[in-house]
Structure formats: C-alpha cells, structure tokens
Amino acid sequence: MSSRGSYHNKKRDNCEVETHVTVKKGRYQAKNKKVLAEGPSRRSALRDDEWVRDFEGAGYDKDVISETEVKVVRQAFVCAQGVLPNPRSRQRDRGGGPPAADCRCGIFFASAVHFCSFFGVGSYRGSPLRILGHLLFRSIFKFVIMADAANGASDGVEVVPHHETYGDIHPPVKAKNVEELHALQKAATSEKVVPPAQSISKSMASISDGKAVGQRPRSLLSDTDLKVAHVLYNLSPGELYEEAIKYEQGSHITSTGALATLSGAKTGRSPKDKRVVKEDETQADIWWGEGSPNIEMDEATFLVNRERAVDYLNSLDKVYVNDQFLNWDPQNRIKVRIITARPYHSLFMHNMCIRPSPEELEDFEPEFTIYNAGRFPCNRFTHYMTSSTTIDIHLKRREMVILGSQYAGEMKKGLFGLMNYLMPKRGILSLHSGCNMSKDGQVSLFFGLSGTGKTTLSADPNRYLIGDDEHCWSDNGVSNIEGGCYAKCIDLSKEKEPEIWNAIRFGTVLENVVFDEHTRVVDFTDKSVTENTRASYPIEHIDNARIPCVGPHASNVILLTCDAFGVLPPVSKLTLAQTMYHFMSGYTALVAGTEVGVKEPKATFSACFGAAFIVWHPAKYASMLAEKMQKHGATAWLVNTGWVAGSYGTGYRMKLPHTRKIIDAIHDGSLLQAKYASTDVFSLAVPDHVEGVPDEVLMPQNMWPDKELFDTTLKKVGGLFKANFKKFEDYTVGGDKKLTEEILAAGPQL
Ligand SMILES: Nc1ncnc2c1ncn2[C@@H]1O[C@H](COP(=O)(O)OP(=O)(O)O)[C@@H](O)[C@H]1O
C-alpha cells in the first residue's frame, strides 16, 4: 500500500492525495471510487489529526466520503510521504491513526482520574490533579474519536485502495481547497505589499481566557450530554469577527466591512438529505409520501446522528451558543438555541433570528435546539444515510442535528420547518414569503420559491420592509419569523438593488463570494465558488425596515413564479380558486446553486412555493390561505419573474425594472383599473397596460418569434401542471369538497 498513495506539495504546507478505492460491503464488491483529499505535509506544523478534520469538504466523490474512505486516503497519504511505515505491516496501526486499543486503556485511566477529581474524591477537588485528569480525559477522548474515524468504524465494510491518479476529476467547486479558493480571489494588485494582520486584541485574549463579556457557564446548556470546555455565549458581531478571523482560514473583512467566509463543499441546501423522525406523537400531522419533502427516519437513527454531532462538538475546544427568538408576534414567539462550531454560523444566526435583550435572556429555556456539527460528516453506512450529509429534525424532542454541511441556510430553513409545524397547529398560517407595507398600512405578501424574487422585490424604497422570506399570518395580522435577511448576491449591483447593496456592511456575513486580495472589493459577478453567493444581515441594515416586524392583514398576495419555459404572462390577476390552484402547484424553476446539484434553471413544482420546508399536507396551508384571503378581502396576482420571448436558453429573464413597475402598479391600485384579456390553456387574466412596461411584453406569445413553438410549449407546461396536481385530487380543502372541485377547474384546460 505504501506505493499506492502519492502526493504532491501544495502551496505552503498542504499536500493533496488521490487514490482509487474499492468499497466492499460484506462479501459483495460494491463499487470503485476515486477519492481526493488534502492534509498537512510532513514539514507542516499542523498536528497529524488535523488532517482528518481537514479532509471534510475536500472530497470530490459527490460528497460521499465515509470514515473508511478517510482512513484509506489518509493511509495512502502518510505512506506516500514516508511519515509512517506501511500501516498494513503493523497490526496496531491499522488505520494509520492512533491505535484505538491503546487509547481505550488510556481513556480508562484518564476517566478514573477525571471521575475522582471531578467529584472531589478525597482532597483532590480543585487540585492540579483534577485539572490534569480533566485535560487528560478531554485529549484522550478526542484521540479516540480520531482513532475510530481512522480505523473505519463501519461494520462489515472494507475499503481497498488501488492505483492513484491525478487531475481528471471535476470538483463541484473550481477550487480544490481553501488555499485555492483564496487564489481565486483576484490578484490584481498582488505585487503590492499587503500589510500584516493586526495582533490579537485584548478582548480576544479575554475570550480565550474564558472571561469574555456575555460568556455563560456551561451549566446553562440544555443538554446534559454536551460538556464542551468553553462556551462562547451570544457573542457580539465584533467578537465573532475576531473569532472567525483568528481561527478560521478563509475569513476576511471586505472593503465595506462585511465578514467574507466560505461554507466548504456545500454551497447550497441538501433537500435529499433532510429527514424527519417518524414517531407516535407527531407522525399523523406530517405529510409523508409522494411530493413530500419529509424523508422519514427512525428515532434510533436520529439518536445515533445526534450522538455523533454531540461527540464532535464535545471534542472541540469551544463552541458558540446563540439563544434567540423566532417570530415578532410576542404571543407566538419561540425560543431557540443554536450550538455551532463555527463563529460565522453564530454570526449568521445572530443576524437571522430575533436578537434578545439581556433581560429576555434571564431564565431563557430553549424550546428547540440545533446541534450544528456540519463540519463533521455523518457515517454513510448508518441506516437511512445516503451521503455524508444529513439534516435531521425530531419534532417531539424539539431538536435538529446537522452533519456534513456547513451551508448556513440549513439552519435558517430548518427553523422555518419547525415553524411550519408549530404555527398551523395553533391556527396560524406560516408563509414562505417576503412581506412589505405601504406608508398607509397596506400589506403585500410575496410568495416564491428560492430565487424568484422575494428578497429583491420586498426591499422597496417606497415601502416598509417587514421581512424577506418567512412570515406568519395570525388573527392579529402578519409577523416576520426572522430578524434578518439572506439575500442572493450574484450579479448584485448598486444601481439595480441599492437597498441590499447598502446592507452589506459591518455585521453582514458574505458567504462564498470572491474579492480582490488586496483591496477586499467584492466581485459580485464572480461565480467561481458558487452561483449561490449570499449576504446575511440584520433587518435593521435595510433603512426602511419596520421594527417590530409586524403589520396588519395582507391586501395583496403576490405569487412569484420563475417560469423557465417562458409561457406564463409577466403578471395576471387570479380568482380565489386560481390562487389555490397555483399555490398548491407551486410551479417555478429551481435556480442554479440554491440546492446542491442544480446547475441551470429547472422547472419544478414546489407546493405552497416552499415544499422543501412544509410539514403538514399542502392542503392545510392552502385552505388557511383561502380563508384568510376571503376574510380580509386580499387580491391575488401571479407574477412571472422568469423567462420571456422564449424558454431558458433562447429567451431572456424578465427585466427586473419591468417587474418592479408591475409591483408598483399592483401597489398603487392602477393595475386593478386595467382592461384584462384571458390567455389560452391557463385562462389567466392579463392586463393590457402597466405604466413603464412595453405593452407587448405583457402577453407572452407576442414576444416569441416562433408562435407554433409557443403553443406547443404552453400545452406542454399545461400537461405538466395536470400531471403534478393528480396527487392532490383526492384531498378536500378545509373539508369542503366543492372548493376542491372549484380549484381543480381553475387549472389548465387542454
Ligand atoms: N425580474 C426579476 N425579478 C426578481 N428578481 C430578478 C429578476 N431578474 C433577475 N432577478 C434576480 O433573481 C434573484 C432573486 O433572488 P431573491 O430575491 O434572493 O429570491 P428569493 O428571496 O425569492 O430567494 C436576484 O439575484 C435578482 O437580482
């Protein structure tokens, strides 16, 4: 095996190794795989076990990296360097990691010392022996985790390395590691001398000493299993900046003061890895089966993953804990605790959840806890796991576990899933929508799947922003669930989106953007890392945000669709039945980047314009929406922010200024005065004129050079709607069969 791995020196002290492995399950040969990883070279000052951690995110096998693969590549790596002798020739060092049996003897001894000292046996309480025992326990515990990983704990799975190759793989992001990501940052001014980093400030030193302002004793952690050495509790943005810059390679301050950071291999959500525990108390409430986003898992597997996450967090020197609120409606706010390993995740959640006052933190008892161990993979050979990523929600335990993804959006959208369960149970409608309000109190909701324009269109200089993504509609009116926004930044410009542009300043997290190495000016057009570049900022960064983020009942309900086929009109007025039909269908295009694997717009149906996040059957949300719209006399509109003059590839995306004019016409009431004509197939009411938009753009077929192609495409899309809606035909909306029939009739007629 020593000849099988090989390596080459990367910049500075990192090395890269690639090897082929044959994965065997029991007696069956499963498949050959190519695995690439990086780690410190023999000259590096990094500890050897850093290598295993660094491995995370460095694989290119479509993110399926198991501990056993870690072991194999690591073996190849160390052998190729000649750092360790051939592991196969030495029984004890089978995994190339620390010998686990020895570690276990060590842990027994250390545990004994730890136990005696911790519980103050004899006169040891507070003595140096106690401290020694504790330190020994922690470091050996950590060592055993690494040894287990390196030794491939998966039962019955054998991984056999064979020959090595280089350079013929296609990684999901262009850079292969953090160093290369840095290199992507333009070196336009590379010959200039870059000033050295500032020395660590006193406040950082005090954090390291455990005396930071805001630090809480660990006994306040809800979970008794979690006994990390150092809890950094509700740190301020400044403190989190310092933590990120000091401890996380890839963190930088941009020219406008934002914290630029990298989320690792995952730069979008992983919906196929989102699982919900099926257990007696909640299973009858949850939508399972065809079309549902809720992939079931059992309780035992949840506990395995939870333990893995907790063990990982325990092995760290410190964790970041945020205690915050969801929902600006004081009667229905939910207390959440987020435990993370990365300062950027803590800053992200500081921005995204509602920030408590010091008084509100007195007696804070979380109602839901996230264990974010996203840096560490799940074990792919655990039951139900299909990759090294898993996002698990246990509604009864009120817990969520993240393994194998550092994309911050998982936390935000995981909490949205929780609200989508809890709020309808209380008779409150939860909405995947943006929301804003005119100066005279007229509220608009902007429903839409990711990338359709909720954030962009709800940020309007003439209106108050209530929120960009997640809301509740109760008997009291609307309220934002969150305390911040998570805007897409690709192609962001000051001219087109000034509110978002100006929000990117100190306190903002910029995820996966590329910037000039010296000036730190961000290039928002650069997609080298991902198309899904993001900015997370507190809602106060939008000048005309309404604080508290609440408003009266909605007057306009705007369904945003990003039609990649280019057959839906830029705007149409909907009847109530059409609103229900389109709301339950949730037709749109998934745009590149937001979900793993989506490279170009892809037509999709996402019930309630957010199927990935709903928990109950879509009919429940639809009937609640119908009831609220009827009661409060709201008007509904379908706005296509997608393609015109042809499908994706031939046409072009609807111009943002034109969409803005359409939204303005909805808000100033002028659109209600227009003359309407009905379209073929979908029977949508299209206005003849919108101020500031060329009339010919309003009727889609006018823009298509090939009318016949338009007709066939329109019918094709109608057929897709019908096929998708079949799964809802047997449901009654709000127990009302007549309403269901009306909704079905409001669909396309072919
Ligand atoms: N006509 C349009 N309407 C809305 N957004 C558009 C339009 N054309 C391009 N875009 C771009 O599409 C993206 C919409 O993203 P965003 O507003 O964050 O969506 P969401 O909040 O629904 O996930 C933005 O990058 C925006 O600049």
Ligand SMILES: C=C(OP(=O)(O)O)C(=O)O
């Ligand atoms: C965070 C997300 O939501 P949105 O794109 O709607 O902001 C996401 O879908 O990953």
